[in-house]
Amino acid sequence: MVKLRPASFLMLGMLRLGVRSGYAIKKATDISVRFFWPTSFSQVYPELTELEQNGLVTRRDDSHGARARSAYDVTEDGETALIEWLRSPVTTPLKFRDEGVLRLYFADELSREEQLRLVWRIRERARASELELRENILPLADPLTGKGIAFPGIVAKLGVDTFAYVEQWLGRLEAELEEAPPQDRG
Amino acid sequence: MVKLRPASFLMLGMLRLGVRSGYAIKKATDISVRFFWPTSFSQVYPELTELEQNGLVTRRDDSHGARARSAYDVTEDGETALIEWLRSPVTTPLKFRDEGVLRLYFADELSREEQLRLVWRIRERARASELELRENILPLADPLTGKGIAFPGIVAKLGVDTFAYVEQWLGRLEAELEEAPPQDRG
DNA sequence: GGAAGCATGTAAAGTGTTACATGATTTT
């Protein structure tokens, strides 16, 4: 059996949720898991082709007049692969690669004023992400919850709450930096 | 001027903190920012060579007997580049690419029991990361704080607190899943 | 009639990870 990556399971999972075309998968990802697993057209189309070649999805023509469109369905093999992945131990170690936090690590190079500006910027970024999740992503997941599909909503809520927590944490850091005078080095 | 990436600034920043060799930069990263910006030997060495070619660092021989070693210093241009990066707006959007959360998104495919196992696994992963940060990374940053270098400690604390928050959040989710019976679909 | 959105893809560049390769020194 072929080795599948998380990106492959993103396709399989989205198809299982009723999303049909490559275009729609990319769009659906943008308004759902993009904070946790973003993707692009140039990833989606080759991935679907590969999945079809391996018999995990089937493709059929779904053109509307002159506009070409392919619709995909998950095969039994595809469903098995998806579920086995969900059941298997999570091997990739948790990390949170983020340029903002990397900058923060080296912020002792800056003056107190500039440090505050940096922290503020990182906080604003967290705030913007939280807002985006809360206003544009969570509401789309709610109707699914009513239909017995709970986890898209759960994941959106996890994102909202985590980003809000980071935002508050950075707010407290700002307050502390404003109060405490910078210490002498050495 | 050449375009520098976050990885370049990781090198410059570590050198500014007193780390001297490529080997030491990789090791220092492993016990400090690796959760937010991991690196590898195969990234460090070419990166240092490039930085030297662009005049942002200088290299000198620091061999001990037959064991070869290069020591690097940040030039004025290098310091300027680092500080300008720290001052510039954070452009990269905040995302938290994580396979665990991606799985969670599709967890409606699983039985309630399997859902609980998945959530538990993700929570264990968060717990392990929190522990690693709290026990092995935070203590190393504390002595720096006493010397007026505060941000390595701040970043470690941010990591500890955030992972602890996620851990608790997932713990509550587990409790809710245990209580609530799975809803019928459709 | 123009803009936005639907729809599919390829090519190239950039970035990151893993495997390979070598050898010295220090610690157990």
Added chain:
DNA sequence: AAAATCATGTAACACTTTACATGCTTCC
């Protein structure tokens, strides 16, 4: 004597992002 750690690098592979390329349909 063996294991762990110090030290530097190359090569291959995997993955992601950006740019390019095209054309239809729907909404304003």
